[in-house]
Amino acid sequence: MSLAEVLVSAVVFTGSATCSLQLWSTSTQWTQRAQQQREQLIELDGRLLAVQAELEQLAGQPVAADCGAAASWLAAHLSDLEPRGEGVLLRVEGQSGLERERWLDPAAYGLCGAAEPVDMASGLPGDAGGSKEALDLDAVEPSSIGSGGEAPLQEVSMEPGSAPKPLSGADASGGSSDGQP
Numbered sequence: 001m002s003l004a005e006v007l008v009s010a011v012v013f014t015g016s017a018t019c020s021l022q023l024w025s026t027s028t029q030w031t032q033r034a035q036q037q038r039e040q041l042i043e044l045d046g047r048l049l050a051v052q053a054e055l056e057q058l059a060g061q062p063v064a065a066d067c068g069a070a071a072s073w074l075a076a077h078l079s080d081l082e083p084r085g086e087g088v089l090l091r092v093e094g095q096s097g098l099e100r101e102r103w104l105d106p107a108a109y110g111l112c113g114a115a116e117p118v119d120m121a122s123g124l125p126g127d128a129g130g131s132k133e134a135l136d137l138d139a140v141e142p143s144s145i146g147s148g149g150e151a152p153l154q155e156v157s158m159e160p161g162s163a164p165k166p167l168s169g170a171d172a173s174g175g176s177s178d179g180q181p
Contacts (some may be wrong), residue, residue, distance in 0.1 A: 040095065042100060047080070048092060060110040062113065063111050064106075067105070068085065071112075075088055086106075087103055087105040088103045088106070089103055090104055
């Protein structure tokens with residue numbers, strides 16, 4: 001082998017080794033950046049889920065009759081929320097400029113549209129000067145409900161906070177106690 005061949009092979013070997021190391025270094029950096037980005041997105045998703053969990057705890061407890069007012073109330077009481085019309089925009093940002101956004105509608109959680117908003121300090125519905133009217137089951141005529149061929153209706157007693165109980169004279173099968181269906 002001549003000196004020229006050795007020098008050319010050394011240059012080729014050095015060039016290919018350098019390119020391989022640069023490619024390996026670049027792919028390692030890319031993999032690390034992708035892993036960090038994935039971890040930040042997981043953290044951002046966790047923050048989104050935490051706010052949604054807070055909203056789900058409030059679900060069904062109206063805070064305002066108007067959805068715009070409910071959105072303003074949510075923005076004032078929960079972090080990372082911006083009121084936008086009838087809803088709120090949940091925006092969380094990460095360290096490297098990553099962000100996640102989610103549109104939340106207070107009506108979807110039952111936080112607006114009720115006639116009596118819940119007083120969130122006490123957790124009780126506001127009472128506008130009186131108790132709620134109970135459903136009057138005696139006012140409904142059994143003959144006016146349903147048509148022929150159906151099982152007869154059974155009268156039940158409804159007490160707040162308890163399960164319906166059949167009134168005396170009706171058995172569990174829905175017929176009367178005298179054996180007639």
